[in-house]
Amino acid sequence: MSLPKKTLEIRTSPHLKSPIQTDTIMRNVVYALLPVAAFAVYLFGLAALLVLLVSTLAAVLTEHFLCILNHRESTIRDWSAVITGLLLGLTLPPALPLWMVACGGIIAIALGKFMFGGLGYNSFNPALVGRAVLQASFPVAITTWYPAMTPDRFSSLPASSLTMPFMKPVWDTVTTATPLGQMKFEHIAAETGNLFFGMSGGSVGETSALIILICGAYLAARNMLNWRIPVTIFAVVAGLTAIFHGISPETYPTPQFMLFSGGLMLGAVFMATDMVASPLTTPGVIVYSAVIGVMIVVIRFWGGLPEGVMYAILFGNAVSPLIERSIQPRVYGTTSRRAKA
Amino acid sequence: MNTDPAHLSTNEFIKGLWRENPIFVQVLGMCPALAVTNSVINAIAMGLATTFVLIMSSMLVSSLRSFIPKQVRIASYILIIATFVTVAEYFIQAISIELHKNLGAFIALIVVNCLILGRAEAFASKNTIWPAFLDAAGMGLGFTFALICLGGVRELIGNGTLLGYMIFSENYQPWIVMILPGGGFFSLGAWLLLFNWMKSRKERLNLAAENSH
Amino acid sequence: MNHHHPTLNPPATEPPSSWPMIRALAGIGILCSLLIVSTWQLTLPTITKKKNEYLEKAIYQVLPGATSKKTFKITPDGKVEQFEGEERGVQRVFAGYDDQGRLVGLAIEARGQGFQDVLKILYGFSPEKQAIIGMRVLESKETPGLGDKIEKDPDFLANFKELDVSLDENAQIRNPIVPVKHGTKANPWEIDSITGATISSKAVANILRENTLRLIPVVMKNLQTFEDGSLAGNGP
Numbered sequence: 001m002s003l004p005k006k007t008l009e010i011r012t013s014p015h016l017k018s019p020i021q022t023d024t025i026m027r028n029v030v031y032a033l034l035p036v037a038a039f040a041v042y043l044f045g046l047a048a049l050l051v052l053l054v055s056t057l058a059a060v061l062t063e064h065f066l067c068i069l070n071h072r073e074s075t076i077r078d079w080s081a082v083i084t085g086l087l088l089g090l091t092l093p094p095a096l097p098l099w100m101v102a103c104g105g106i107i108a109i110a111l112g113k114f115m116f117g118g119l120g121y122n123s124f125n126p127a128l129v130g131r132a133v134l135q136a137s138f139p140v141a142i143t144t145w146y147p148a149m150t151p152d153r154f155s156s157l158p159a160s161s162l163t164m165p166f167m168k169p170v171w172d173t174v175t176t177a178t179p180l181g182q183m184k185f186e187h188i189a190a191e192t193g194n195l196f197f198g199m200s201g202g203s204v205g206e207t208s209a210l211i212i213l214i215c216g217a218y219l220a221a222r223n224m225l226n227w228r229i230p231v232t233i234f235a236v237v238a239g240l241t242a243i244f245h246g247i248s249p250e251t252y253p254t255p256q257f258m259l260f261s262g263g264l265m266l267g268a269v270f271m272a273t274d275m276v277a278s279p280l281t282t283p284g285v286i287v288y289s290a291v292i293g294v295m296i297v298v299i300r301f302w303g304g305l306p307e308g309v310m311y312a313i314l315f316g317n318a319v320s321p322l323i324e325r326s327i328q329p330r331v332y333g334t335t336s337r338r339a340k341a
Numbered sequence: 342m343n344t345d346p347a348h349l350s351t352n353e354f355i356k357g358l359w360r361e362n363p364i365f366v367q368v369l370g371m372c373p374a375l376a377v378t379n380s381v382i383n384a385i386a387m388g389l390a391t392t393f394v395l396i397m398s399s400m401l402v403s404s405l406r407s408f409i410p411k412q413v414r415i416a417s418y419i420l421i422i423a424t425f426v427t428v429a430e431y432f433i434q435a436i437s438i439e440l441h442k443n444l445g446a447f448i449a450l451i452v453v454n455c456l457i458l459g460r461a462e463a464f465a466s467k468n469t470i471w472p473a474f475l476d477a478a479g480m481g482l483g484f485t486f487a488l489i490c491l492g493g494v495r496e497l498i499g500n501g502t503l504l505g506y507m508i509f510s511e512n513y514q515p516w517i518v519m520i521l522p523g524g525g526f527f528s529l530g531a532w533l534l535l536f537n538w539m540k541s542r543k544e545r546l547n548l549a550a551e552n553s554h
Numbered sequence: 555m556n557h558h559h560p561t562l563n564p565p566a567t568e569p570p571s572s573w574p575m576i577r578a579l580a581g582i583g584i585l586c587s588l589l590i591v592s593t594w595q596l597t598l599p600t601i602t603k604k605k606n607e608y609l610e611k612a613i614y615q616v617l618p619g620a621t622s623k624k625t626f627k628i629t630p631d632g633k634v635e636q637f638e639g640e641e642r643g644v645q646r647v648f649a650g651y652d653d654q655g656r657l658v659g660l661a662i663e664a665r666g667q668g669f670q671d672v673l674k675i676l677y678g679f680s681p682e683k684q685a686i687i688g689m690r691v692l693e694s695k696e697t698p699g700l701g702d703k704i705e706k707d708p709d710f711l712a713n714f715k716e717l718d719v720s721l722d723e724n725a726q727i728r729n730p731i732v733p734v735k736h737g738t739k740a741n742p743w744e745i746d747s748i749t750g751a752t753i754s755s756k757a758v759a760n761i762l763r764e765n766t767l768r769l770i771p772v773v774m775k776n777l778q779t780f781e782d783g784s785l786a787g788n789g790p
Binding site for chain 3 (some may be wrong): 405408409410412413416420421423424425427429430432434435437438439442517521536
């Protein structure tokens with residue numbers, strides 16, 4: 001005997017669904033990252049291309065194998081692992097040995113994402129977790145920079161790129177200092193124009209502010225990126241720097257130098273906006289971004305390191321649940337928490 | 342169940358080594374386990390110092406158990422433990438100044454290792470000296486074993502050496518994070534993962550064996 | 555009138571007498587103090603010997619050629635006195651002598667802020683050369699593999715084979731020690747930093763600069779006391 005046909009279908013909320021699916025957003029973020037990556041390859045040549053390829057491949061393969069190991073359906077089709085891999089690659093120095101890049105990709109996915117339960121459960125931006133572990137493990141390698149626009153960048157690789165796995169790299173003699181490093185240790189400020197168009201040493205993708213801004217604007221226009229996060233971070237960093245620069249112009253750099261140097265653009269536009277690791281409500285987002293902005297300034301000015309965007313964002317990720325808890329919207333039809341207490 | 346005395350006392354000794362391992366199963370005494378296991382030699386020194394304190398205080402607590410009223414038992418245990426920690430600290434200093442420097446404040450912090458107070462309260466105060474000694478020795482050696490496991494992984498990956506001997510080639514790139522505090526958490530997490538995986542596999546196998554009967 | 559109230563019955567359970575508690579705590583206290591004191595008595599000679607050996611090793615390392623030492627302290631008002639032991643806040647200076655009892659140099663303790671925590675270093679000063687002739691890090695918590703290069707990097711340690719701290723006509727240091735970028739050392743009072751460990755190298759340079767500016771003039775003024783030290787110590 002068959003069951004009578006159900007005439008009433010019962011579903012739990014949410015009943016209204018956005019037509020935009022996770023993989024659509026993720027795919028668009030990848031599109032937005034491609035020009036940044038392409039420009040990075042133009043600046044640093046083959047080395048940058050290999051770093052980006054290896055980090056993306058490592059991230060995607062790790063995601064695939066961990067899914068199989070957990071008897072789950074592979075989730076590489078949602079594009080999120082590609083983003084993690086690309087973002088990680090963009091934060092690394094171009095001449096980093098490729099085995100370190102691969103380790104970073106594996107760590108980013110395994111430790112930054114799967115340990116917490118996969119996409120949607122990660123409390124930290126996975127790419128930054130990967131980079132933080134690399135930074136703590138190989139402090140010398142990850143702060144050895146390679147100059148941009150070398151003439152033979154498309155025909156030859158830096159000697160360090162193809163280091164044997166788990167071996168110490170041998171560095172080329174032509175290394176350079178980042179603008180932030182020069183500012184911190186030698187008090188030399190780079191020209192803003194060069195920074196804006198990306199013609200300076202640094203990580204693979206933290207160089208051209210202009211392209212990052214354009215790509216970010218595209219995502220924001222398609223409503224796939226919360227524009228409040230980068231805008232608040234820029235405002236807080238610029239505001240605080242302007243105050244300190246006003247007080248003591250010799251010790252502190254100008255606001256435009258702070259905005260366009262280092263990984264601030266990339267971090268604020270593509271990493272702080274990680275949908276899982278940032279708060280949901282608008283007030284929450286503002287507080288979260290302000291915390292990141294203040295941390296960036298504090299680390300860059302008074303910390304031991306020249307660059308602090310990565311740690312600032314990880315810190316923001318860590319306090320994001322706290323912010324969410326303290327700025328909770330009132331549930332419709334209930335009295336406010338204060339009144340109840 | 343085998344109940345002859347010899348078997349029981351072996352059991353008191355064995356349980357701390359594996360089945361009730363203080364670090365991997367009970368997850369006790371995390372502070373030294375994370376802080377001083379950045380090399381095998383530090384791990385061994387810390388483990389043996391803790392074992393010494395554990396054995397001596399367990400035996401003293403056990404022998405004084407009818408003399409100590411229950412209202413002041415915790416105070417008495419802490420007094421006894423602190424005494425042996427101080428004794429251990431003097432001995433370590435006499436053996437090697439460098440070792441004493443490496444272990445630093447963590448020798449004094451053996452006092453607050455909950456493993457020691459836990460064994461005094463849960464076991465030594467209810468048993469005669471011989472079982473208390475076996476229990477403490479087993480727990481202490483289990484603790485030392487766990488610290489060596491942690492220290493081994495951290496020193497090998499973080500420095501490329503074991504007990505100071507080069508294991509990999511001269512050109513091995515050390516993962517410095519492993520000898521920093523973060524590495525303590527990573528290796529502890531990995532070991533706990535391994536132990537829990539082995540436990541759940543054993544349970545699954547037992548269940549399968551039962552079902553097949 | 556003469557009515558006697560019946561005495562109240564004591565509560566069913568008597569409050570525990572405090573005597574066993576006092577007895578237990580006092581007994582254990584005495585036992586424990588005996589244990590500690592006897593261990594201390596037992597280990598003290600060895601500990602003192604080891605500490606002394608450890609310090610001597612460091613001193614002879616920064617003062618090559620020295621075979622015996624004498625400890626002095628510099629008082630806050632700039633006097634030099636003989637001193638034994640270790641005390642908080644006391645600036646110790648160790649005079650090292652060769653086999654003939656001649657002053658080889660002075661090993662001076664200096665401390666200051668490193669990258670992570672306080673750095674404690676010992677440097678050897680030769681009055682004859684008016685230069686630092688050796689440096690050893692006594693205590694540091696610098697990042698392993700990075701900041702701790704200040705203890706091992708041979709290029710960095712080569713800075714301290716002869717680092718100029720000579721005095722000018724006013725008995726002040728002529729050129730304070732300065733750290734410079736790796737590979738740009740041009741003058742004998744500059745310290746060539748380690749690439750990738752800029753902060754730790756700078757910390758060492760700053761500690762030395764601060765300490766030499768303060769102490770070298772005092773030490774040079776009291777040179778006679780140090781030279782006489784070996785006689786005073788070895789005399790019958």
